[in-house]
Amino acid sequence: xxxxxxxxxxxxxxxxxxxxxxxxxxxxxxxxxxxxxxxxxxxxxxxxxxxxxxxxxxxxxxxxxxxxxxxxxxxxxxxxxxxxxxxxxxxxxxxxxxxxxxxxxxxxxxxxxxxxxxxxxxxxxxxxxxxxxxxxxxxxxxxxxxxxxxxxxxxxxxxxxxxxxxxxxxxxxxxxxxxxxxxxxxxxxxxxxxxxxxxxxxxxxxxxxxxxxxxxxxxxxxxxxxxxxxxxxxxxxxxxxxxxxxxxxxxxxxxxxxxxxxx
Amino acid sequence: xxxxxxxxxxxxxxxxxxxxxxxxxxxxxxxxxxxxxxxxxxxxxxxxxxxxxxxxxxxxxxxxxxxxxxxxxxxxxxxxxxxxxxxxxxxxxxxxxxxxxxxxxxxxxxxxxxxxxxxxxxxxxxxxxxxxxxxxxxxxxxxxxxxxxxxxxxxxxxxxxxxxxxxxxxxxxxxxxxxxxxxxxxxxxxxxxxxxxxxxxxxxxxxxxxxxxxxxxxxxxxxxxxxxxxxxxxxxxxxxxxxxxxxxxxxxxxxxxxxxxxxxxxxxxxxxxxxxxxxx
Numbered sequence: 001x002x003x004x005x006x007x008x009x010x011x012x013x014x015x016x017x018x019x020x021x022x023x024x025x026x027x028x029x030x031x032x033x034x035x036x037x038x039x040x041x042x043x044x045x046x047x048x049x050x051x052x053x054x055x056x057x058x059x060x061x062x063x064x065x066x067x068x069x070x071x072x073x074x075x076x077x078x079x080x081x082x083x084x085x086x087x088x089x090x091x092x093x094x095x096x097x098x099x100x101x102x103x104x105x106x107x108x109x110x111x112x113x114x115x116x117x118x119x120x121x122x123x124x125x126x127x128x129x130x131x132x133x134x135x136x137x138x139x140x141x142x143x144x145x146x147x148x149x150x151x152x153x154x155x156x157x158x159x160x161x162x163x164x165x166x167x168x169x170x171x172x173x174x175x176x177x178x179x180x181x182x183x184x185x186x187x188x189x190x191x192x193x194x195x196x197x198x199x200x201x202x203x204x205x206x207x208x209x210x211x212x213x214x215x216x217x218x219x220x221x222x223x224x225x226x227x228x229x230x231x232x233x234x235x236x237x238x239x240x241x242x243x244x245x246x247x248x249x250x251x252x253x254x255x256x257x258x259x260x261x262x263x
Numbered sequence: 264x265x266x267x268x269x270x271x272x273x274x275x276x277x278x279x280x281x282x283x284x285x286x287x288x289x290x291x292x293x294x295x296x297x298x299x300x301x302x303x304x305x306x307x308x309x310x311x312x313x314x315x316x317x318x319x320x321x322x323x324x325x326x327x328x329x330x331x332x333x334x335x336x337x338x339x340x341x342x343x344x345x346x347x348x349x350x351x352x353x354x355x356x357x358x359x360x361x362x363x364x365x366x367x368x369x370x371x372x373x374x375x376x377x378x379x380x381x382x383x384x385x386x387x388x389x390x391x392x393x394x395x396x397x398x399x400x401x402x403x404x405x406x407x408x409x410x411x412x413x414x415x416x417x418x419x420x421x422x423x424x425x426x427x428x429x430x431x432x433x434x435x436x437x438x439x440x441x442x443x444x445x446x447x448x449x450x451x452x453x454x455x456x457x458x459x460x461x462x463x464x465x466x467x468x469x470x471x472x473x474x475x476x477x478x479x480x481x482x483x484x485x486x487x488x489x490x491x492x493x494x495x496x497x498x499x500x501x502x503x504x505x506x507x508x509x510x511x512x513x514x515x516x517x518x519x520x521x522x523x524x525x526x527x528x529x530x531x532x533x534x535x536x537x538x539x540x541x542x543x
Contacts, residue, residue, distance in 0.1 A: 009347065017370060020382050023381070035387060036389050037394070077281070080273050081274070081277040083270070084274035093270075093274065099281040099282075099286070102285060105478075105526075106482075107499070109519065109522070110289070110526070111289075113502060113506060114288035114519070116515075117292050117295045194372040195372055198376075205506070205507060222379075222489060223489075237373065237377050241369050241373050249365060254368070255360060258433060259436070
């Protein structure tokens with residue numbers, strides 16, 4: 001009886017989380033130019049609009065560009081912070097690590113507001129570099145935590161072995177540590193890239209009018225009258241996000257990474 | 264032994280980046296909150312309390328109360344749903360756990376904008392639930408369910424669900440099951456085991472995740488604007504509106520500083536409470 005109730009509850013939760021996207025998928029392949037479900041006739045015309053019109057291509061390009069560089073910046077900061085914490089164990093390393101956790105404790109609006117006045121003051125309001133740096137710094141928490149798991153998994157004997165064989169600190173890092181933490185670095189990179197592509201408020205407040213990203217484009221569309229192109233863009237997003245996570249799950253153990261049981 | 268020098272030098276890179284682009288902007292925001300508004304540009308350098316004085320008016324009082332109400336209601340609802348869901352999910356087979364983890368991770372990463380849009384469609388009269396109910400004959404005159412307070416709340420819950428569920432995951436999966444098993448073997452009904460053994464064990468986790476969600480919901484922008492009516496808008500929407508819409512950066516900064524202080528107080532209280540419990 002209790003088992004039955006559990007099953008009903010969990011299926012209802014799963015269905016509620018997935019249902020909106022099924023409807024969006026239906027809308028995106030409908031031939032009609034008003035939002036309607038169920039589709040009367042199937043067509044890919046909205047996807048064609050999404051991938052050919054510059055109204056949509058420019059935001060897509062902006063979003064991808066920002067994500068690629070912001071994720072790189074984020075991962076370099078996280079890797080350096082973790083290396084320092086691992087070498088020094090306490091004090092200085094811990095301060096840096098705590099600073100990296102900070103951005104996730106605060107509501108994004110506060111961070112976005114701060115970034116907005118900061119970039120305006122130094123004359124970089126509306127520049128794509130501003131969005132890249134802010135995304136890179138604010139999302140550092142994810143790779144920081146993920147890469148920390150990589151460093152925690154390093155065993156002392158490998159490091160000891162490389163040291164007794166005469167490797168310098170740099171050689172130990174490049175030949176031993178880096179390859180061992182690389183899967184975690186890639187996971188961190190992918191997570192920042194996905195979150196950056198999807199982020200709205202910070203990009204909007206830093207350079208919303210000059211650098212239109214895909215979420216900004218979608219939001220403006222929904223607010224001021226929309227066509228099913230938005231649905232196809234939303235589906236594109238969902239597929240991209242799930243796709244990247246599925247690829248990640250092939251070469252890292254996601255359950256273990258999130259702290260779940262291993263068996 | 265000059266060894267520690269090099270790690271310190273490497274440490275400068277993350278330190279400088281975080282100070283310059285995370286703490287720096289926050290500090291500068293505090294400075295700007297005392298500036299005067301310049302109707303023609305951004306602001307004039309000054310030291311005035313006007314921006315803070317504006318907060319103490321009936322408009323901002325109502326707004327603050329409304330923000331606190333929707334954020335706390337959303338936080339309680341999302342934890343009420345996510346906790347039992349995670350309790351069930353960790354007992355599933357590895358394959359199903361992976362399915363759920365990928366679903367939750369996808370939803371966590373997916374843009375607020377996309378989730379909000381999906382709900383707008385699901386609640387619209389032309390494509391969603393109202394149309395379905397009308398087709399079934401259960402609703403004579405189907406109308407769109409959004410924007411409304413309920414729609415906004417559903418938006419908040421579906422946004423926060425993945426986050427809070429993934430926060431429960433490690434602790435829930437790795438919990439010590441011996442006491443529950445003992446209780447079950449002694450013939451305690453499963454529902455009683457849940458309320459008497461599992462809930463008390465997870466009390467700190469439940470409290471801290473409720474508070475985290477509360478702070479998170481205070482800062483959402485997209486869900487209230489997309490799914491809520493103007494009378495449901497929270498502080499975040501007004502801050503954005505003042506700063507970007509009216510180009511009144513000093514007022515936006517002052518409101519953000521008030522929110523920052525409030526958030527830090529909450530986090531501080533939570534940390535202090537957990538430290539106290541750790542000692543006891």
